[in-house]
Amino acid sequence: MTATSTTILLLIFLIHLVAFAVLGLRRRQPYYLALVVTFALLSASMAVRLFAPERALGGDLALQDALRLAAWPAAAVSIGWTLLRLRNRWRARH
Numbered sequence: 001m002t003a004t005s006t007t008i009l010l011l012i013f014l015i016h017l018v019a020f021a022v023l024g025l026r027r028r029q030p031y032y033l034a035l036v037v038t039f040a041l042l043s044a045s046m047a048v049r050l051f052a053p054e055r056a057l058g059g060d061l062a063l064q065d066a067l068r069l070a071a072w073p074a075a076a077v078s079i080g081w082t083l084l085r086l087r088n089r090w091r092a093r094h
Contacts, residue, residue: 003050010046013039031085034078041071 017039024032045067048055055063 001049006046006049010043010050013043013046017043031081034074034081038071038074038078041067041074045071 017036020032020035020039024036045064048064048067053062053064057063057066
């Protein structure tokens with residue numbers, strides 16, 4: 001991945017992070033917490049990739065990869081909450 005594409009991804013992730021943080025604070029719903037955590041981890045991963053790619057966690061695991069791996073469970077929780085919200089909205093309408 002080039003520095004340009006990494007920078008673009010970092011900006012996209014940061015925009016999402018700020019947007020979901022603002023929504024979460026305004027709406028006071030825990031649903032947004034998983035989104036904020038996911039985009040914070042992804043933003044951190046891209047920032048490490050840009051500014052400290054040599055950083056590692058005790059051995060062979062690069063810090064940027066560890067952050068990206070940590071984002072998966074947060075994303076899974078977020079997707080689960082989204083599906084539950086969609087199901088509840090559908091049930092409320094029908």
